[in-house]
Amino acid sequence: LAAQPLTLSPVTAGQRASLMTQAARLELGEAQSRGSASEVREARAQLTEATHARAGADELRLLSDGGAKVQRMKAGKPLTLRFVLPSGPGSEPIRATGTRIAKALTRIGVRTKMKQVPDEEYFAKHITTGDYDLAIYSWPGTAYPATDARPIFAKPAAAADGSLLVEQNYTRVGTNQIDQLFDQASKELDDGARNDLIKRADARIWAAAGSVPLYQRPQLVAASEKVANAGAFGFETPRYQDIGFEK
Incomplete structure (x- = not known):
């Protein structure tokens, strides 16, 4: 940890x-009413600057709430991670999770710079391209991890055109041993042996630490009280012959 205290003024910054x-919003409204394209551009630039100021104020508030007195250093520079989050109205849970993560990192002296981007750009321009330090996204779970999980953790490889083929491994962190264990598991017919290979791959994935699972989303199903044997089946195969209305 660095021996330099952080100067915090979250109230003033906010x-x-x-x-x-x-x-900025007042200027933008007046510029739009006057129909001046140059004034609209200038007002939008001011609004962007205000958005950055708000992000900085939120960052200071998080640092203050977390009680961090010093900041970690890397290669002689303060360690600040760029945390990319979606800004859309349906992304509140993701942003709330991001805030909790930022607070937890603050407690150990790691600062985060929160950056909110439009929902339509979140994956296309940031996750898939690797343009982030921290990001939150989820994968659907399946009953066949030997085949379905492999693209998520496969080691990136060079494509024929010289680009990097990452499949679904957007962290770009992988090892040859993880790939080999998945390949062996996908060909193994014995359930016990296949599960052992998956467990070994899982241990290697945790050791590489390219991504950290935060929580498992519950499967929520609404059904009438008169319907029997219907609900959240998870990985189980529903027995449709047992589903019906109670008398």
Whole structure:
């Protein structure tokens, strides 16, 4: 840890960001009413600056709440991770999770720079291209990890055109041994032996630590009280002959 204390003023920074946002929105509205393209561009630039100021104020608030007094260093520079999150109205749970992660990192002296991007750009321009330090996304679980999970953890390889083929491994972290264990598991017919290979691959995945599972989403199913044997089946195969209405 560095011996340099962090100077925090979250209240002042938040007030400044709010005033900047109000002024920028007022300028934008007036510029649009006047129909001046140059004034609209300038007002939008001011609004962007205000958004950055708000992000900085939120970062200071997180640091203050977390109680961090020093900041970790890497290669002689303060360690700050760029945390990319979607900004859309349906992404509140992801942003809430991101806030909790940022607070946890703050407690160990790791700063995060939160960056919110439009939902339509989140995966296309950031996750798939690797343009992030931290990001949150989820994968659906299946009953066949030997085949379905392999692309998520496969080691990136050079494609014929010289680009990097990452499949679904957006962390770009992988090893030859993980690939070999998945390949062996996908060809293994014995359930016990296949499970052992998957467990060995799982241990290697945790050791590589390219991604960290946070939680498992529950499967929620709504059904009438009169319907029997219907609900969240998980990986089980439903017995449709047992599903029906109670008398």
